[in-house]
Amino acid sequence: MTLITAKNLSKIYDNEGVKTQALADASFSIEKGEFVAIMGPSGSGKSTLMQILGLLDRPTGGTYFLKDKDVSKMTDDELAQMRNSEIGFVFQAFNLLPRTTVFENVELPLLYDEHPIKDTKERVMEALRAVNLEHRAFYYSNQLSGGEKQRAAIARALVNDPAIIFADEPTGNLDSKSGLQVMLILQALNESGATIILVTHETDTAEHAKRIIRMLDGRIVSDELVANRQFANSKGELTK
16 A cells, blocks of 8 residues: 655745755655655755655645645645644654653643543553553653653654654664664564654664665655665664
């Protein structure tokens, strides 16, 4: 099943008459169950592309179909509803609410959905179990280590059972061991059927994916399968 179809996507920012093309003629598709890394240096257009694919921004030109729905024809309210039900986000800065428990942070997307209240607790705990964090459910977010905060953020992204998880530089604020543990979780989620789109500027991180779309100066310069994937173990070490 094709989840994403992008054709000639472009984005031009206009700042007081000064136009900057951040994205140009991006065309590709992503199937259900893929693990794709969008990679490139700062200013390459990868973050702009992720914002468009994640329904956080609209393209200037081109077409974007998400689950066979033409995004360009949706209202802002329809986009917000689809974003909450179909997409989970994991950000470099974690974006957890302070002075709030891990459980409450993970529960947050459900408060904007139509799931029955009786279903909420089990959904949250299931998401926390998926990232091995159920024992921290009632800790406050500021009591967690950096790696635990990112695992909580992944659980929050999972709780609505989204079609796609976007991970934007998910290891950027972590030490190497914690970063590898996060990549292990993302790989495990992908093996269980989750579709993951990873945005990164680091080659080693991108090579945990199965496919890499490389960008430069707003354009896609290559789109290839990963020949030698990186794998981590539970100790935060690369396996041989």
